[in-house]
Amino acid sequence: MIRILFFASLREELGCEQLELPVAGMGDISQVRAALQQRGEKWAVALGRGNLQVALNQALAGDSSTVKAGDEVAFFPPVTGG
């Protein structure tokens, strides 16, 4: 399984803080994103935004980063700390 986390406005928009996806068929982050977008209109829109950032195992990653069982993937909007 892959653990998926959502933060801030994205978490609120999806009404979901975390979920797990089976690793089968998931080669990279773009495939994880595509699988999530299949969950419905709300998911398709929210995860399709160009400014979303993604982290793999708590480090910033890109669409082509490879995923494997046990990985933690996080999606979040641009950061606003400080």
Add this chain to the structure above:
Amino acid sequence: MTVSVEVRVQEHEFDTGAEFGLLRADNHSDGATTIFVGSVRDFNSGDPVTALALEYYPGMTEKVLADIGQRALERWSLGRVRILHRVGQLVPGDDIVFVGVTAPHRQSALDACGYIIDLLKTEAPFWKKESGSGRARWVESRASDHEALEKWR
């Protein structure tokens, strides 16, 4: 004195005087200390702010802060680096973020402090949600924060 990076993410307030003391304790090799403290304002983009909620990514946030501190150490000759950030519920006037840097000489301390806060604003996973005028809104990231990085390239 050994070079060090300390980072902390916490809900409770921090004591800037005590943090300065930790930067200076038994530190006789650094002649310069810089501190940046960021605080909650009561206005943002023309809207009144009565409360601020800060969310973070436990685990990743601490890693990113430590990494930013390490990059500063690699770039300048520094002594101690301390980065603190608050999360949870804050109100106007509360201090949110503390960056403290010591160095043998002032220019390194001044530059490294600016570098750390500029990187923190664009890389560290924190998100602010402001309340005011009876509604709550997520704060948008600012282009000016990204432009500020240009001077460190």
